[in-house]
Amino acid sequence: MKLTIQEVAEKAGVGVGTVSRVLNNHKSVRPETRERVQAAMFEMGFVPNPHARRVAGGKSYTVSIILQVIGTEFYLRLLNGLEKTLEAHRYDSALFPLIGRERIERYLNSSTLAYQSDGIVMATHNLGELYPDGKLPTRQPVVIVDGMNLNYDSVYLDNRFGGELAARALSGFDGQMYAISVHQDIDEVFAKTVFDERIEGFKAALEEAGKPLLESHVSTVSFNLDNARIAAREILENTTMPVNIFAAADLVALGVLEEAARLNLEVGRDVRVIGFDDHPWSAERGLTSVHQPVEAMGAAAAELLVDRLSGYDGAPRKVRFEPRLVERASTLHPGD
Amino acid sequence: MKLTIQEVAEKAGVGVGTVSRVLNNHKSVRPETRERVQAAMFEMGFVPNPHARRVAGGKSYTVSIILQVIGTEFYLRLLNGLEKTLEAHRYDSALFPLIGRERIERYLNSSTLAYQSDGIVMATHNLGELYPDGKLPTRQPVVIVDGMNLNYDSVYLDNRFGGELAARALSGFDGQMYAISVHQDIDEVFAKTVFDERIEGFKAALEEAGKPLLESHVSTVSFNLDNARIAAREILENTTMPVNIFAAADLVALGVLEEAARLNLEVGRDVRVIGFDDHPWSAERGLTSVHQPVEAMGAAAAELLVDRLSGYDGAPRKVRFEPRLVERASTLHPGD
DNA sequence: CTGAAAGCGCTTACAG
DNA sequence: CTGAAAGCGCTTACAG
Numbered sequence: 001m002k003l004t005i006q007e008v009a010e011k012a013g014v015g016v017g018t019v020s021r022v023l024n025n026h027k028s029v030r031p032e033t034r035e036r037v038q039a040a041m042f043e044m045g046f047v048p049n050p051h052a053r054r055v056a057g058g059k060s061y062t063v064s065i066i067l068q069v070i071g072t073e074f075y076l077r078l079l080n081g082l083e084k085t086l087e088a089h090r091y092d093s094a095l096f097p098l099i100g101r102e103r104i105e106r107y108l109n110s111s112t113l114a115y116q117s118d119g120i121v122m123a124t125h126n127l128g129e130l131y132p133d134g135k136l137p138t139r140q141p142v143v144i145v146d147g148m149n150l151n152y153d154s155v156y157l158d159n160r161f162g163g164e165l166a167a168r169a170l171s172g173f174d175g176q177m178y179a180i181s182v183h184q185d186i187d188e189v190f191a192k193t194v195f196d197e198r199i200e201g202f203k204a205a206l207e208e209a210g211k212p213l214l215e216s217h218v219s220t221v222s223f224n225l226d227n228a229r230i231a232a233r234e235i236l237e238n239t240t241m242p243v244n245i246f247a248a249a250d251l252v253a254l255g256v257l258e259e260a261a262r263l264n265l266e267v268g269r270d271v272r273v274i275g276f277d278d279h280p281w282s283a284e285r286g287l288t289s290v291h292q293p294v295e296a297m298g299a300a301a302a303e304l305l306v307d308r309l310s311g312y313d314g315a316p317r318k319v320r321f322e323p324r325l326v327e328r329a330s331t332l333h334p335g336d
Numbered sequence: 337m338k339l340t341i342q343e344v345a346e347k348a349g350v351g352v353g354t355v356s357r358v359l360n361n362h363k364s365v366r367p368e369t370r371e372r373v374q375a376a377m378f379e380m381g382f383v384p385n386p387h388a389r390r391v392a393g394g395k396s397y398t399v400s401i402i403l404q405v406i407g408t409e410f411y412l413r414l415l416n417g418l419e420k421t422l423e424a425h426r427y428d429s430a431l432f433p434l435i436g437r438e439r440i441e442r443y444l445n446s447s448t449l450a451y452q453s454d455g456i457v458m459a460t461h462n463l464g465e466l467y468p469d470g471k472l473p474t475r476q477p478v479v480i481v482d483g484m485n486l487n488y489d490s491v492y493l494d495n496r497f498g499g500e501l502a503a504r505a506l507s508g509f510d511g512q513m514y515a516i517s518v519h520q521d522i523d524e525v526f527a528k529t530v531f532d533e534r535i536e537g538f539k540a541a542l543e544e545a546g547k548p549l550l551e552s553h554v555s556t557v558s559f560n561l562d563n564a565r566i567a568a569r570e571i572l573e574n575t576t577m578p579v580n581i582f583a584a585a586d587l588v589a590l591g592v593l594e595e596a597a598r599l600n601l602e603v604g605r606d607v608r609v610i611g612f613d614d615h616p617w618s619a620e621r622g623l624t625s626v627h628q629p630v631e632a633m634g635a636a637a638a639e640l641l642v643d644r645l646s647g648y649d650g651a652p653r654k655v656r657f658e659p660r661l662v663e664r665a666s667t668l669h670p671g672d
Numbered sequence: 673c674t675g676a677a678a679g680c681g682c683t684t685a686c687a688g
Numbered sequence: 689c690t691g692a693a694a695g696c697g698c699t700t701a702c703a704g
Contacts, residue, residue, distance in 0.1 A: 340680095352683095355682095357683090360683080388681035388683090389681080391682070392681075392684085393683055
């Protein structure tokens with residue numbers, strides 16, 4: 001049923017070693033030979049057995065992906081970026097959602113799982129909260145994504161800068177200025193600071209533009225559309241138009257759009273709003289948003305880890321991603 | 337570094353075959369021999385290499401767990417039950433969160449992953465929505481948990497009966513009767529019908545008790561505490577006490593408790609409330625709740641699958657779990 | 673650049 | 689009940 005390297009070798013008229021080398025992108029294979037082998041594999045629909053590979057190679061070719069949340073669009077996109085890149089390097093990925101603190105302990109203590117993976121990608125900010133020295137008790141290479149840690153390779157977005165971009169775009173408009181931040185459940189294992197950073201950048205740049213943000217104009221909602229709508233309503237019903245709102249996430253900005261529609265307010269004139277994320281649906285909603293290349297961040301993290309697994313052993317590296325503002329109808333300029 | 341079966345064999349003074357047999361709970365090993373080998377393994381801290389096992393045995397000893405949601409307490413508990421039982425049978429589990437429809441296609445099409453698992457546990461109700469014949473396009477054994485499917489072994493809770501239990505408990509009390517249901521995001525791949533079933537059972541039993549539930553007394557919230565509080569407030573502020581509320585989930589009932597506290601209403605007298613789940617924290621909150629043995633359901637599903645993987649090939653089996661009511665302070669009887 | 677061979681750590685008939 | 693041996697499907701020095 002299942003094909004083996006042996007059969008591919010016969011078909012291609014080479015030895016199994018050569019097939020293996022092709023499989024592993026080994027440099028010393030003549031281009032023609034490589035092509036012939038690849039053609040054979042393709043024709044036969046050959047899929048190598050990863051388990052055999054692991055036993056023979058002494059590596060597991062599996063990476064653990066540890067996330068504290070799974071249900072949001074951001075993490076879905078991040079996951080896609082990670083998995084796709086890992087797959088391209090012929091690594092498998094095993095997912096560990098960190099709901100509840102017990103799970104991380106369990107993960108780290110599970111000898112079976114430890115056997116399974118060669119490295120870890122972790123999406124989190126302050127490991128120091130859980131481990132005093134800020135290090136995961138493991139000898140596997142670790143890469144942090146959507147966060148920063150001095151001990152490990154880290155891939156992060158400059159969220160503060162994103163907030164500044166929003167401020168610069170809104171500060172030129174008339175009307176009151178508002179911001180809606182996001183808080184998370186207290187019982188989550190790792191705190192997420194990205195929302196705070198965005199708001200801080202927003203405040204700082206507004207201050208600099210001579211239009212400081214009133215403390216009372218900052219509200220905080222939990223991460224769901226219904227709550228966003230409530231916060232938006234609060235603002236829209238008690239303020240004279242026009243009003244400018246920076247939402248720390250697209251989902252929150254969506255709440256503003258929906259409430260504005262309900263109140264028959266014109267978005268772009270009466271209400272200007274900027275979200276954060278630039279998720280795929282933002283474009284069709286005409287939402288101006290601070291764009292973050294989520295998939296690319298996942299891919300970058302995967303590359304860093306694969307790099308380490310391939311032998312790189314230098315100091316921790318930092319990859320900074322810079323957000324950019326994508327302007328759409330929700331921040332129309334007067335006269336446009 | 338890593339120990340092998342070979343070293344265990346030497347230490348125990350047996351052949352590697354015997355060690356392997358002990359590892360696999362093979363019957364034909366003398367009890368004393370078995371003990372000696374186990375002692376050796378324990379002393380050395382031996383952990384078998386699962387990859388070698390897979391190559392040699394031709395099975396992957398991995399089960400895929402496909403869930404549409406991960407972030408809730410219910411799924412966390414279910415997952416724990418599944419993983420623990422699978423582990424006891426020396427199976428690994430790989431988790432696949434189904435956020436977005438594309439992911440299931442991707443999972444099923446990934447040849448690497450297909451290689452990885454021997455069977456699938458899936459938490460979902462209507463596979464028929466995605467596949468006309470109600471079957472997953474795979475030849476792996478499939479077990480459905482927290483749902484029912486005629487094609488596969490299924491483990492489910494009688495949610496309707498749970499609603500009936502709540503109705504029977506509340507129907508004896510004075511005051512108006514209310515129910516709060518839960519709806520889910522439309523874009524979720526698989527619809528969850530458990531909440532509807534609970535409410536239906538509640539309605540039916542109330543009808544039977546001669547106290548039919550008014551349509552206008554049923555509200556529906558999305559699954560988060562803030563929304564539950566809003567729905568609770570709506571009821572509590574517009575009704576004369578006492579009032580009886582059945583919440584389709586503990587989280588929703590918690591919203592009722594919190595709003596009652598805010599309005600200085602006495603729970604158990606002014607407001608009687610019954611939740612559903614009986615999550616661990618319900619006890620300390622004094623919440624009467626319909627108990628479902630979530631971990632046990634996970635364990636049962638795991639057992640069914642392991643059974644199939646061990647050769648069982650009979651018709652699909654159904655395992656029905658029956659909920660029971662756990663009465664606490666939130667439904668105090670008058671005079672207690 | 674490539675083939676033949678040894679080896680990865682297990683499992684499993686095959687003989688006893 | 690148990691050992692010795694072959695085999696699972698790969699990888700990787702080792703020679704050429």
